[in-house]
Amino acid sequence: xxxxxxxxxxxxxxxxxxxxxxxxxxxxxxxxxxxxxxxxxxxxxxxxxxxxxxxxxxxxxxxxxxxxxxxxxxxxxxxxxxxxxxxxxxxxxxxxxxxxxxxxxxxxxxxxxxxxxxxxxxxxxxxxxxxxxxxxxxxxxxxxxxxxxxxxxxxxxxxxxxxxxxxxxxxxxxxxxxxxxxxxxxxxxxxxxxxxxxxxxxxxxxxxxxxxxxxxxxxxxxxxxxxxxxxxxxxxxxxxxxxxxxxxxxx
Amino acid sequence: xxxxxxxxxxxxxxxxxxxxxxxxxxxxxxxxxxxxxxxxxxxxxxxxxxxxxxxxxxxxxxxxxxxxxxxxxxxxxxxxxxxxxxxxxxxxxxxxxxxxxxxxxxxxxxxxxxxxxxxxxxxxxxxxxxxxxxxxxxxxxxxxxxxxxxxxxxxxxxxxxxxxxxxxxxxxxxxxxxxxxxxxxxxxxxxxxxxxxxxxxxxxxxxxxxxxxxxxxxxxxxxxxxxx
Numbered sequence: 001x002x003x004x005x006x007x008x009x010x011x012x013x014x015x016x017x018x019x020x021x022x023x024x025x026x027x028x029x030x031x032x033x034x035x036x037x038x039x040x041x042x043x044x045x046x047x048x049x050x051x052x053x054x055x056x057x058x059x060x061x062x063x064x065x066x067x068x069x070x071x072x073x074x075x076x077x078x079x080x081x082x083x084x085x086x087x088x089x090x091x092x093x094x095x096x097x098x099x100x101x102x103x104x105x106x107x108x109x110x111x112x113x114x115x116x117x118x119x120x121x122x123x124x125x126x127x128x129x130x131x132x133x134x135x136x137x138x139x140x141x142x143x144x145x146x147x148x149x150x151x152x153x154x155x156x157x158x159x160x161x162x163x164x165x166x167x168x169x170x171x172x173x174x175x176x177x178x179x180x181x182x183x184x185x186x187x188x189x190x191x192x193x194x195x196x197x198x199x200x201x202x203x204x205x206x207x208x209x210x211x212x213x214x215x216x217x218x219x220x221x222x223x224x225x226x227x228x229x230x231x232x233x234x235x236x237x238x239x240x241x242x243x244x245x246x247x248x249x250x251x
Numbered sequence: 252x253x254x255x256x257x258x259x260x261x262x263x264x265x266x267x268x269x270x271x272x273x274x275x276x277x278x279x280x281x282x283x284x285x286x287x288x289x290x291x292x293x294x295x296x297x298x299x300x301x302x303x304x305x306x307x308x309x310x311x312x313x314x315x316x317x318x319x320x321x322x323x324x325x326x327x328x329x330x331x332x333x334x335x336x337x338x339x340x341x342x343x344x345x346x347x348x349x350x351x352x353x354x355x356x357x358x359x360x361x362x363x364x365x366x367x368x369x370x371x372x373x374x375x376x377x378x379x380x381x382x383x384x385x386x387x388x389x390x391x392x393x394x395x396x397x398x399x400x401x402x403x404x405x406x407x408x409x410x411x412x413x414x415x416x417x418x419x420x421x422x423x424x425x426x427x428x429x430x431x432x433x434x435x436x437x438x439x440x441x442x443x444x445x446x447x448x449x450x451x452x453x454x455x456x457x458x459x460x461x462x463x464x465x466x467x468x469x470x471x472x473x474x475x476x477x478x479x
Contacts, residue, residue: 150320150322150324151324151326153301153324154318154320154324156301157299157300157301157316157318158317158337158338158379158383159315160337164337168326168329168337169326172326172328
């Protein structure tokens, strides 16, 4: 990308950020701080979060819950997607189950998980699993279904070994589907993990948001929400820089 | 020896091949000529095992087969070098380099198929087929889309590779001159549902070189058969 294009790209981002701040500023002057807190009060809350070891631990807790949920969800989703893509029988059996995971609202899962696991943060992990699983499974299935059969025929004709066929034909065909599914799952995972925490525990970022709600501290609610946005961008950036970048180089 | 016996193939209600019978001797080059849509590609697919015929058998094609597909079938996420080298378990760097040079893709080793022109992809496909250690080489209009000079070069290369490896070669072409230049024998297929309507044995390469005008009669004969 040329320097001019890069500058332009960042200029638009700064512009977008300034637009949000302007709207916020206008609204905060028109409404009470209890409805729309001031920018400075949110900034102070953010500073407090990043300066306090105790509060950083809360962020760490949410990150761990999200990672566990994503790992389990991706693992089961991957296996389910591969099974559905490789056998018509498995597809017929598993697709309705995946449909259930897709349609049951996360809130219903949270209530069920509360009954099963109690008020200990595990329901937050559980709903990350239930939301990640169908996204990954369906996309991996789509990836397998879209493998170019002409390439499969070529690979058979040239007697590629099973490993070679997987590495050079199957894997690169699935990867774009998996990558986008994982990015979607990661984005929604942050939101769902925090929602689960709000409803089921008193720690983690969600627990802090709940506490701020109970204490009527909207500036803290916004500050913790900003933390989640920052964490999402960091995780997305890191994924893009490592895993996805390597794959796109390879493909 | 490749033996194609009583092959019948249809797509739904549409009969494509009907009672196809022929043999290709070991280390023989046979060209298949016929009108468009007569099932030449289907015939190669059946011989390679990609398609199953409704009836009939193919024997002698159980071992390694290299195939220059009409639609390239290169791995889009792999480079030219990788697409060629992948077909054998061990990389013979010198052979791959030589093949890439011979097909005129020198400097494009690290390019991916999407970055190549149609003709370049075709040449990569040809290099891959030549690199694969096979007993049978099937080619489905391998030189289509190449300019005249490149086509001549590729035909000479085919003869060179064939002389070195003595493979059984069966290639489908629309170009009568291509067939006359490299084949030992020409099979002419009829319109759909097609069968072999004529088999023409060509003079030896020496004779062809000494009396090139001797091929004019054969060319006319093929044209008159196809035009019917």
